[in-house]
Amino acid sequence: MTTTKKRFASKEKIAEKKIMQGKGVDIGTAFVKCAARKGDSIIFRNQRNAFFEVEFTDFTKKMLDNSVVRYIQKEGKLYVVGDEALKFANIFHKEARRPLSRGIISPTESEALPMIELLIKSIVDKPSIEGEIAYYSVPGEPLDADFNVIYHEKILHGFLTKLGYTPKAINESHAIILSELADEDFTGIGLSFGGGMVNVCLSYISVPIFKFSVTKSGDWIDQQVAMAVNETASRISAIKESSLDLNKGDGLTKFESALSIYYNHLIEYVIENIKDVFEKTEKKPRIDKPISIILAGGTSLPKGFADRFKRILYQLKFPLKIGSIRMASQPVRSVAKGALVAARADEEKR
Numbered sequence: 342m343t344t345t346k347k348r349f350a351s352k353e354k355i356a357e358k359k360i361m362q363g364k365g366v367d368i369g370t371a372f373v374k375c376a377a378r379k380g381d382s383i384i385f386r387n388q389r390n391a392f393f394e395v396e397f398t399d400f401t402k403k404m405l406d407n408s409v410v411r412y413i414q415k416e417g418k419l420y421v422v423g424d425e426a427l428k429f430a431n432i433f434h435k436e437a438r439r440p441l442s443r444g445i446i447s448p449t450e451s452e453a454l455p456m457i458e459l460l461i462k463s464i465v466d467k468p469s470i471e472g473e474i475a476y477y478s479v480p481g482e483p484l485d486a487d488f489n490v491i492y493h494e495k496i497l498h499g500f501l502t503k504l505g506y507t508p509k510a511i512n513e514s515h516a517i518i519l520s521e522l523a524d525e526d527f528t529g530i531g532l533s534f535g536g537g538m539v540n541v542c543l544s545y546i547s548v549p550i551f552k553f554s555v556t557k558s559g560d561w562i563d564q565q566v567a568m569a570v571n572e573t574a575s576r577i578s579a580i581k582e583s584s585l586d587l588n589k590g591d592g593l594t595k596f597e598s599a600l601s602i603y604y605n606h607l608i609e610y611v612i613e614n615i616k617d618v619f620e621k622t623e624k625k626p627r628i629d630k631p632i633s634i635i636l637a638g639g640t641s642l643p644k645g646f647a648d649r650f651k652r653i654l655y656q657l658k659f660p661l662k663i664g665s666i667r668m669a670s671q672p673v674r675s676v677a678k679g680a681l682v683a684a685r686a687d688e689e690k691r
């Protein structure tokens with residue numbers, strides 16, 4: 342190869358690398374997700390945001406070393422992390438522990454920080470260049486709880502910096518707008534029905550008019566239904582995730598009927614809160630065209646969720662003209678994808 346050719350090849354390589362740069366990271370109460378570019382497509386990785394303590398013995402450690410199970414050893418204890426933590430918990434008839442609660446680092450979980458750090462490391466590869474931009478999702482300030490998200494945001498910032506990234510925070514439901522509403526000038530409402538929270542953002546030409554969260558969502562449904570029917574929350578969660586159909590009208594089991602009641606309650610609660618916040622917004626944008634509402638997050642996955650949401654919204658008389666109400670193209674990946682859109686836009690400017 343001549344020197345010119347060599348130079349040309351390396352220039353191409355740099356350009357190619359630049360196209361791949363940027364990561365979108367979604368650190369949620371239930372899952373940690375990462376989106377990255379690979380060629381023309383986006384690749385996603387995810388992992389349960391959970392861990393489980395197993396008794397330390399040399400034998401157990403050896404077994405874990407010979408398996409694909411991720412674990413950490415800390416002060417004479419072994420912790421299995423991620424998806425496997427739930428399997429272990431089920432085998433031992435216990436609950437897995439969770440580093441996040443209601444959308445933020447759990448204030449009562451003593452091992453939260455090392456677990457989150459490990460989980461982030463396990464799904465976010467090393468940066469392709471030092472200082473690669475990684476946008477990471479943070480919840481909006483909660484309307485119904487007495488905490489803020491500053492500590493959470495700064496800790497995650499620290500972990501990503503340690504990995505070699507230039508981290509930037511993005512609001513969870515704003516990310517949904519970046520991911521789904523490019524054809525509508527990034528104007529509309531993004532809703533993320535997650536595990537610990539529902540996040541809401543009204544955006545006008547990509548600028549958030551308001552954003553907030555409420556601390557009821559999938560976990561809350563599990564707990565309420567569990568109390569109502571005297572079951573464990575993890576059993577309810579398993580039923581909900583495997584077979585709930587919100588279109589089903591007759592012949593509901595007592596679990597389905599309780600799930601349906603709490604889904605109604607959650608949707609009403611979210612819409613009433615959006616109405617309240619909209620009423621209180623001082624400089625309301627004059628949006629003439631009907632806007633779209635995008636539904637995302639794991640709790641929006643059951644069949645019939647969008648229809649149920651539409652029905653309740655029309656009953657509650659929404660103050661804005663609404664055009665389409667639809668599911669995000671990939672409801673559980675939307676936040677990570679939107680964060681990647683933001684990261685790519687910044688990388689292109691560099």
Ligand SMILES: Nc1ncnc2c1ncn2[C@@H]1O[C@H](COP(=O)(O)OP(=O)(O)OP(=O)(O)O)[C@@H](O)[C@H]1O
Nearest residue numbers: 369370371372535536537538559582638639640642
């Ligand atoms: N098929 C399903 N049907 C109903 N609920 C589901 C389904 N799959 C997952 N879920 C629920 O979705 C929730 C997790 O959703 P998601 O991954 O969007 O949350 P998260 O981003 O980790 O949490 P958050 O945004 O609240 O911090 C859990 O409550 C889980 O039980």
Ligand SMILES: [Mg+2]
Nearest residue numbers: 369513533535
């Ligand atoms: Mg989420």
